[in-house]
Amino acid sequence: MEKKPVNLSAERNKGPIIEIIENLNPEPKKILELASGTGQHGHYYCKRQPHVLWQLSDYQDEALAASQIWRDDLSQDNLLAPKKIDCLDHQTWPQKDSYDLLVNINMIHISPWETTQGLFRCAAHCLKPRGRIYLYGPYFHKDREASSGNIEFDQWLRSKDSTWGIRFFEDVCDLAEANGFALQSSHPMPANNTSLIFEGK
Template structure:
């Protein structure tokens, strides 16, 4: 029987750099909810490296759950995936989580999902929990790499509601949901890891 594991070359490339950042941001024992887990490669890689992390993968696309489940077979601390529509008022998971991690979603979904992510994460995070996002951003007063300019144009050609987001706009949505911008960490391939902390 063929494996249900789907493979993302980008996830394979960026797993180690993201892991190294998460290891600095999170304690060695933590409950983490991943939004938009995609293939499930990140969940399996991070959890295998950090056995003290209990990782809850999720995705809005039900067709991704089989791949996530197949990848988690090698990591005992990855829970069965759940389907989460970030736009829903209630997410079908029980907190508190020490962190919510979301990679490469904001630029390939309509802008309202940003505010929804902030609200939903706030409802399940521990009082001092972190919301950690990863992906390409536009930044005021920082020149945009030519590759990101081309990527933004290709996304908007596929769907006008998609596109790279201004970090300042995302931070404003985070502030409205009760977060403060804690760290912005440059990553390979002109990406950023951005950590928001609960203000309360």
């Protein structure tokens, strides 16, 4: 068996993230994860919930190869082989109305804003009616002072790529509304992160 690539951030946050997803009501039966990276979150969830299907995906070949290794490590078949999906290329999107939940973890701040726009358009296409979106990552808020840690992190991100950066919570919610989704709940998470759950109207 090929050695599994490990993302340390995913190892730290997979427990709190999956706990929130497991408490969604009604329970999703088919989940699409956009930008799966190594695939550790899907692997962890599927071991705990063998009756739920979790579709891995990414647009980078390196990530697809990494998540395939994690998928091969699982003896059960509910973690589906990774697909190449690009938020900005609708020709790569899944079939319409085919998923109950879209999961996206730690992508929005390390990609251009156009990618987030594509994420919500993809969600509007591939989620079933009343389908939900789960987002995880850091956010700024227009009505409160940002933590020094998030300010420094944002500056570091923008030094790596000027199109990256921590997004405003309000802007993400506005984008969700424009694509037919309303904020259902918000959950503070460790290390200045937040879980956001949106539901289709």
